[in-house]
Amino acid sequence: MSLTEISARASVLTGADRELLAQTLGQRASFDAPLAPHTYWKIGGPADAFCIVETSAELGAILRLAFKRTLPWFVLGSGSNLLVGDGGIRGIVIRLAGDFARIDARAHDDGVTIVAGASASLPLVVAQGASLGAIGIDSLAGIPGSVGGSLRMNAGTDREFGEFVRDVTVQTPAKPEPHAVTPQYFYRHTTLARDAVVTHATLQFASGDPVAVRDVLQKRLVRRKNSQPLQYPSAGSCFRNPPGDKAGRLIEAAGCKGLREGGAEVSEMHANFIVNRGGATAAETAALLARVRRTVAERFGVELELEVHFVGAFV
Ligand SMILES: Cc1cc2nc3c(=O)[nH]c(=O)nc-3n(C[C@H](O)[C@H](O)[C@H](O)COP(=O)(O)OP(=O)(O)OC[C@H]3O[C@@H](n4cnc5c(N)ncnc54)[C@H](O)[C@@H]3O)c2cc1C
Numbered sequence: 001m002s003l004t005e006i007s008a009r010a011s012v013l014t015g016a017d018r019e020l021l022a023q024t025l026g027q028r029a030s031f032d033a034p035l036a037p038h039t040y041w042k043i044g045g046p047a048d049a050f051c052i053v054e055t056s057a058e059l060g061a062i063l064r065l066a067f068k069r070t071l072p073w074f075v076l077g078s079g080s081n082l083l084v085g086d087g088g089i090r091g092i093v094i095r096l097a098g099d100f101a102r103i104d105a106r107a108h109d110d111g112v113t114i115v116a117g118a119s120a121s122l123p124l125v126v127a128q129g130a131s132l133g134a135i136g137i138d139s140l141a142g143i144p145g146s147v148g149g150s151l152r153m154n155a156g157t158d159r160e161f162g163e164f165v166r167d168v169t170v171q172t173p174a175k176p177e178p179h180a181v182t183p184q185y186f187y188r189h190t191t192l193a194r195d196a197v198v199t200h201a202t203l204q205f206a207s208g209d210p211v212a213v214r215d216v217l218q219k220r221l222v223r224r225k226n227s228q229p230l231q232y233p234s235a236g237s238c239f240r241n242p243p244g245d246k247a248g249r250l251i252e253a254a255g256c257k258g259l260r261e262g263g264a265e266v267s268e269m270h271a272n273f274i275v276n277r278g279g280a281t282a283a284e285t286a287a288l289l290a291r292v293r294r295t296v297a298e299r300f301g302v303e304l305e306l307e308v309h310f311v312g313a314f315v
Contacts, residue, residue: 233275
């Protein structure tokens with residue numbers, strides 16, 4: 001191992017930091033914990049600390065510690081849009097749970113309102129909203145994220161998460177009490193501050209006939225099942241669609257389907273998916289992403305932009 005590699009992989013937490021995290025979270029703080037099981041790609045090295053945080057008070061305490069000690073930290077949602085480096089993530093990885101998993105969905109005269117914690121599963125939110133007739137919620141069907149990650153990514157299909165957001169609550173290291181923010185939403189990104197942890201979001205939908213909404217939803221799920229390689233670990237579409245085109249179409253036309261680097265393979269079923277065929281590393285996956293990008297640029301002069309977020313140590 002090179003010196004660069006050794007230093008990129010060395011924990012930045014002191015014994016006192018570890019003790020404080022263990023005192024605050026008990027068994028819900030684990031150390032040098034592998035992240036691969038927490039990502040959809042099943043790839044990634046260890047976190048110095050993996051912290052399951054269940055209340056706003058606990059989140060405030062962890063963010064205050066990070067602020068005071070200038071420790072790096074990262075909030076992990078469902079891990080469905082992430083490539084975690086083989087060297088893992090230095091500092092504290094926060095995974096919200098407990099109070100943050102609640103969903104309160106109600107139909108009323110003005111439509112359907114859903115108040116959801118950031119760790120609530122988007123598929124569950126979609127199912128509950130559809131059964132109340134939330135119009136447009138079908139456009140979020142089959143996206144396997146959490147509410148917080150989907151807000152950060154402005155996830156969606158023909159309609160996007162941000163279109164339905166009414167209120168957002170966050171906590172940050174500099175302002176660790178829950179407070180409201182109003183981000184703007186763009187194609188697969190938002191103006192949400194980098195250091196903001198989304199804790200809750202209120203979504204608002206017009207209401208329609210629940211049977212009709214569930215029917216459209218079901219059709220979308222079937223279409224996705226028939227066009228996406230859901231039997232293998234992946235992070236969904238790897239590249240953003242360039243203006244007026246589809247990344248998948250360009251990748252396929254450039255002849256990249258089936259390309260492989262170790263255990264990582266460009267899916268034969270959907271060219272914008274890279275699947276883990278078994279034991280793929282982050283280095284292999286990153287190398288394959290770079291190869292696809294280069295091939296498309298050489299063939300069509302289009303520089304594809306990554307949709308998946310790279311995080312952690314890649315040395
Ligand atoms: C099979 C498959 C199909 C997919 N289909 C689609 C699709 O149709 N459309 C689409 O847009 N995406 C799709 N995705 C990608 C992914 O599901 C979405 O981007 C999802 O919204 C990410 O949510 P997550 O909770 O998994 O976030 P993660 O992958 O865990 O994190 C993504 C980013 O959000 C940040 N984040 C997570 N939680 C919070 C929080 N509480 N506060 C602040 N920041 C946070 C993370 O730090 C990270 O930067 C697909 C993925 C898979 C595996």
